[in-house]
Amino acid sequence: MSDIKKLAGQTLWYGVPTIVTRFLGYLMNMALPFLFAQPARTADISQVYAIIPFLNVLFTYGLETAYFKFSQDRDKNHLYNTLSVSLLVSSILMITVLYLCRGAIASAASLQDHPEYVTWMCGIIFFDALSTLAFAKLRQENRPRRYAFVRLSGVLVNLLVIITFLGVLPGYVSRNPDSPLRMIQNMNIGIGYYLIGNLLGSLATLFLLLPEWKTIHWEFDKPLWKEVMQYSYPLIIVGFGGMINDMLSRLVYQHVVDLPAEQAKHELGIFANVYRLSVLITIMIQAFRMAAEPFFFSQSKNEGAQKNYARIMKFFVLACCFMFLLIGLYLDVLKWIITLKSKAWGEGIYIVPILALGNIFLGIYYNLSIWYKLTGKNLYGAWITIGGAVVTIVLNMLLIPKLHYLGASLATFTCYLLMMVSSYVLGQRFYPIPYARKKLLAYLAIVSILVVAHRGLLQLYSPIWFSILTGTILLAGFTLFVARVEKREFERLNLPFLRKRPSPSG
Template sequence: MKNKLNLYKKLALQTILYSIGTILPKIINYAFLKFFTKSLRREEFSLYTDMYSLSFIVIGFLSFGLENTYFRFLSKRKEDKEIIFSTGVIIQFIITSLFLIFSIYSVNYLVSVAGYKKHPEYFFMFFLIIFFDTICILPMAWLRAHEKVLRFTMINVINILLQSFFIRYMFSFHLLKNKTSFLSFIFEFVNSLTDKTGFIFFANMISSFSSFILITPILLKKVNIKNFNKVLAKKMLNYGIPIMLGTLSFSFNENLDKIFIKRWLSDEINGAYSACYKIASFMNLYIRAFRLGIEPFFFKKSEDYDAKYYYEEIIYLFIILGLIFYVLICGNISILVGFLIDKKYHTAISIIPIVMMGNLFLGIYTNLSIFYKIIDKPIIGTYISLIGVFVTILFNIIFIFIPHRNFLIPAWGTLTSYGSMVIVLYFWWKKNFLKFYRKIWSVILHLILSVTLVSYIFFYESRIEVSLFLQLLYIILVFLFEINNFI
C-alpha cells in the first residue's frame, strides 16, 4: 500500500512539472480562442484551422514514430544512449530536409491542389514551421528522458510567450491609425506579405524557430555524425514506421472532418465547427499531462515483475479521472462556450460532448497501446489505427453523399472511430491482462453513469445550481465507489 502511494505521488509530481511546460502553453492557446473568434470572421477562422489540419497530417508522417522509438531503444540499449540519439536525430534531419526541398520545389502545385492560390505565403510559412517543429521532436524527447524538466518547460514557455506577443502585437498594430513603433517595420513587412490569418502563422513560425535555436546546444553537444549507426538506423526505422502509420492515422482521424466540411459545406460552417471542436479538445489537456508523466515510467517499468499490475492500475485510474473531467467540462459547457468563443460560432455547440468522449477513448487507447510498444510489436497499433481511419473515412463519405449534410456526422465519426479502436485493442489483450478484464464492468458502469448525467444536463437541465449539485453528487459517488482501489 505504501509503495502504491509513493508511486502515485511520484507520478503526480512528474505530471505537474511537465504540465507547466506543456499544458500551460495549451491553456494560453485556449485563452486566444476568444480573441481569434472575435477578431476573425468564420471563414478566416476556417482557413486558420484548415492549415493546421493539413500540417498535422504532414508532421504525423515526418515524425516517423522516432520519439517513441527513442524511448523504447533507450530502455533496451542503455549503453548506447549517445549513438541512439545521434542516429535518431540524423534520420529525422534527413527526412525533414528532403520534405523542405520537395515542398519548396512543388509549392505551386500544392497551393493549387489545396485551394490556396490567393495565399501561397501560408504554405511557405508552414514549410518552415513543420521543418523546425519536426527537428525539435527528438531533442525535446531527450530532455524528458534525462528528466531535464526545467529546461523542457523553459523552451515551451518561451515558445508560447513569443508566439502570443507577436500575435497580439500584429493584431493590435493592425487596428492603429498611427502606426509608429520600434517594431513597426516588422508589421509593415508581414502586412505586405499576408493578411490577418497569416499573422498567426508568422507568429508561429517565429516561435518554432526560437525553439530550434534553444535546442541547438543539445544538437551540437550530443549529436555526432560519427555516432551514426546504419544497422541501428534500420532497426529504429523498422520499429518507428508502424508507429508513424499509427500517428498518421490519428492525424487523419483528428483532421479529416474539418478538411471535408470546409470543402463540401462552407468555410463559415467549418469555422464554427472547428471552434467548438477546440473546446471539445479540452480532454487532450488531461491526456497530454497524464501521458507526459506516465510514458517514460511505462518504458522504464517494462522489465519489472510487477509491471503488469501497475499498468492495469494506472490505466484504470486514467479512465476514472478522465470521466470526472468529462462530466465537469460538459456539465458546464454553456458557461465555457460563452467565455471561450464568440456567439457567431455557437451554432456547432452540439458536437462538444460527442467529440470530447471520442477524445477520452483516444486517451484510453493511447494508454493501452503501451502494451504492444513494450513487446516491440508496434505493427499491432498500425492495424488498429487503420481500422479507425476506415471508420473515419466511412462517416465522412456518408457525410458527403447524403442529401442534407449535417456536421454532426463527422463528429459521430470521431467518437465511433476512437471507440472502435479501444474495443479492438481491449479484446486483443484481455487474455493477457485478466485483472483489467475483471474491471471492465466497473468501467462500463462509470461510462454509463457519466454519459447519462452529461446528456441530462446538456439537453434538459438549464439551471446552473442543479447542474452543479448533480456534478458534486457524481464526484462523491465515484469517490465512495473507488476509494478502496487507490488508497
C-alpha cells in the same frame, strides 16, 4: 504505489507546459470570434492546421517512441547520435521537396488566395521536427522542468507575436495614422499572424534546445538504424491513421458538404472552433502521454507492472471523466463566451459532448496501446489505426453531406470507440492487464448520463445561472461518489491531504 505517484508527478510537470500551451492556444483560438465576426475568414487557417499534423508524422517517422524503446538496452548516446543524424538529413530532404511543391499544395488545399501560408507551414514543420528528439531526450532523462521551460518559452513567443500584431498594433495605428508601423498594418496579413507567431515560436524552441543538439556527435550506426526503422515504420502508419481520424473531418469538410463555397467555409470555421472546445480532454491525454510513454517502458520489466498499468488506467479514466463533466456541464458558459461578438459561433456547440467523449475513447486507446509497443507488435497497432481510418473516411463521406457538424462528430466518436475496443481485445490476448473493466465502464456511463440529464433539465428551464447551479451540483455529487467508491485506493496513494491528522492533546 510510489511508481504511480512518480508518474502523477511527472504528468503534472509535463502537464503544466501542455496545459498552459493548450490553454494559451485555446485563448488565441477563442479570440477568433472576437477578431473575426465571420467564421468563414478562419477556414483557411483551419485547413493549414489540419495539414501540419500529417506532415509532422512523416517528418518524425516514429523516432520518438523508438528512442524510448531502444534506450532501455542500448547505449543512449550512440542511439541519440544515430537517430539525430537520421532526423536532420531526412528533414532537410523532405522540407526541400515540400517547399518546391508548395504551389501544388496550396492549390490542392484551396489556399490559392494565401500561398504564403504554405511557406510558413514549411518552416513550422521543419523546426518542430528538429526539436522532436531533443524533447524525447529530456523526457527519457526525467528532466520535466527543462522540458516545461522550453515548451512554455516557445508558446510565449507565439502568443506575443499574435497579441502584438492582431491585438495591439491595429489600435495603435488607428490612433497614430502617421506612424511608420502603418506599413506593417497595410500588409494585410490578418489571421496569418497565427502562423507567423507559430513559426517564430518553433524557431525559439529549437534555439533553446541547442544544448541538447550540441551533445550530438556525427556518427551513424547503419545496422542500429535499420533495426530502429524495422520497429518504427508501423508507427508511421499508426501516426498517419491517427491524423486521419483526428483531422480528416476538418480537412475535407468544405469539399464534401453540399453547400456553396462561402457557406462551406462558414461551417468549417464554426466546426473547427467547436472542435477545440474539447481541449480539456486532449490536454489531459497529451500531458499523460508525455510522462507515460517513457515510464511504461522503464517499468515493463518490473514485477507487478501489469497491476500498476491497470491502476494507472483507472486514475486516467477518472481524470478524463472529470474533464468531460467540466466541458459538458458548463457548455452554456462556453457558448456564452464564444458568442459575445457573433451568435454564429455558437451554432455547432451541441456536438461538443460527443467529441469530448470520443476523445476520452482516444485517450483510453493510447493507454491501452502500450501492449503492442512493449511486445514489439507495432503492426497490430497499424492495423487498428488503419481500420479506424477506414471508418473515419467512410463515415465522413456518408454523414457530413447529410448531417453536417453532427455527422463529422459521430464519425469521430465511432472511430475512437472501435479503436479502443479493438486494442483492448487484442491487448488482453498478447499482453493481459487486469483492468477494472466494469468499474471504468460504469464511470463513463455515469458521467454520460449526468451530462444528458443536465441538458434535459435545461430544456425545461434554461437561464445560465440555473445551468451553472445544476451543473455544479451534479459535479459535486459525482466527486463525492468517486471519493467514497475509491476511498481505499486514494488512501493507498498516501496523499498528504488525505492523511489523518492527530487529534490535539489535552
